[in-house]
Amino acid sequence: MKIYGVALLCACFLAGKFLGQLLGKAIGLDGDIGGVGFAMLLLMLAGAYLHRKQWLSRESEAGIWFWSSMYIPIIVAMAATLNVRAAFEGGWVALLAGGAATFAGLLLVPLLAKIGKDTDPDTKP
Amino acid sequence: MELLKNIIDKNGLIFAFLLVGLMMLISQVLSRFLFRGKIPGVALAILGGLGLAFLGGEKGLGDYPLFAGLAFLGGSMFRDFAVVATAMGADMGQIKKAGKAGVISLFAGVLVSFTAGVAAALALGYTDPVSLTTIGAGACTYIVGPVTGSALGATSEVLAISIAAGVVKTILVTIITPMIAPRIGLNNPHSAMVFGGMGGTTSGVVAGLAATDPKLVPYGALTATFYTGLGCLLCPSVFFLILRALAGG
Numbered sequence: 001m002k003i004y005g006v007a008l009l010c011a012c013f014l015a016g017k018f019l020g021q022l023l024g025k026a027i028g029l030d031g032d033i034g035g036v037g038f039a040m041l042l043l044m045l046a047g048a049y050l051h052r053k054q055w056l057s058r059e060s061e062a063g064i065w066f067w068s069s070m071y072i073p074i075i076v077a078m079a080a081t082l083n084v085r086a087a088f089e090g091g092w093v094a095l096l097a098g099g100a101a102t103f104a105g106l107l108l109v110p111l112l113a114k115i116g117k118d119t120d121p122d123t124k125p
Numbered sequence: 126m127e128l129l130k131n132i133i134d135k136n137g138l139i140f141a142f143l144l145v146g147l148m149m150l151i152s153q154v155l156s157r158f159l160f161r162g163k164i165p166g167v168a169l170a171i172l173g174g175l176g177l178a179f180l181g182g183e184k185g186l187g188d189y190p191l192f193a194g195l196a197f198l199g200g201s202m203f204r205d206f207a208v209v210a211t212a213m214g215a216d217m218g219q220i221k222k223a224g225k226a227g228v229i230s231l232f233a234g235v236l237v238s239f240t241a242g243v244a245a246a247l248a249l250g251y252t253d254p255v256s257l258t259t260i261g262a263g264a265c266t267y268i269v270g271p272v273t274g275s276a277l278g279a280t281s282e283v284l285a286i287s288i289a290a291g292v293v294k295t296i297l298v299t300i301i302t303p304m305i306a307p308r309i310g311l312n313n314p315h316s317a318m319v320f321g322g323m324g325g326t327t328s329g330v331v332a333g334l335a336a337t338d339p340k341l342v343p344y345g346a347l348t349a350t351f352y353t354g355l356g357c358l359l360c361p362s363v364f365f366l367i368l369r370a371l372a373g374g
Contacts, residue, residue, distance in 0.1 A: 033354030079174030098293025
């Protein structure tokens with residue numbers, strides 16, 4: 001049943017958010033730190049475990065795949081509801097600060113991507 | 126007409142699914158026939174969304190009651206839920222391999238964005254450490270900015286600038302990523318994890334990767350999701366103290 005997959009996804013999602021909140025509290029921040037990341041790791045671990053035990057049928061997995069394929073439409077909805085106008089009204093400081101941060105960050109990707117790659121000859125650059 | 130409006134008001138989320146479906150369809154058709162597949166349909170749909178957001182205000186199109194469902198669909202609950210679901214297709218081995226690079230890129234990403242933001246603010250005449258820190262934090266993400274600014278007691282003008290800087294970054298990452306992906310070697314899970322740490326804005330990283338190669342989304346999202354937390358942690362504390370010491374205050 002597809003709902004089993006969806007329920008597993010929900011369980012991982014909520015547990016991850018909980019861990020994120022706990023981590024936030026632990027370092028004195030009112031917020032969720034890496035909740036989505038924890039949820040993703042949980043789902044990967046749980047998915048792999050249940051798959052090995054053959055407790056997760058193809059049909060159940062389809063419930064997760066459905067939501068996985070919905071993120072692009074959701075991102076489009078998100079784009080349409082962003083505060084795009086503020087980005088322009090913030091003036092030159094905002095444009096310059098945001099722009100400089102973006103370019104500096106992206107240009108460093110190839111450099112940092114080298115870390116951990118040297119030890120692994122079979123990954124193509 | 127009144128009847129139709131009534132139905133949409135009561136079924137906002139369903140209407141939003143229909144709208145997004147139509148937007149995707151139009152973008153795919155434009156991509157295939159107008160741009161001959163040179164610009165991916167997903168990228169066009171996201172750009173179209175950003176363009177439509179211009180018609181509204183703080184919540185883009187969501188400011189109009191008619192499109193309230195769209196704001197709900199594009200809000201953090203559905204976004205996070207769908208992003209978590211993409212983990213199902215991710216390869217645990219790849220993540221372990223890129224783990225170290227991912228963590229380093231997170232710290233480097235926050236530091237680089239903050240420094241770039243502070244430099245921009247300095248260049249345009251801001252000198253007090255509180256404003257500089259707030260704008261630098263805003264250059265990380267539009268959540269780190271206001272969190273840092275409120276903690277330090279920045280003025281509302283500076284807070285607005287810091288949020289705007291973060292939004293500019295999100296939008297730029299969304300638009301630029303598919304264009305420069307081949308040049309920065311963004312075509313494998315390893316570099317996608319590094320990219321998530323350097324880009325930082327979860328929405329920008331996920332949207333940018335979706336337009337580049339949907340298979341890379343889970344890897345970028347995994348690191349990016351820790352970025353805002355790390356920024357909120359470092360900016361108002363370590364970074365602020367360093368700036369204040371440099372300013373001699």
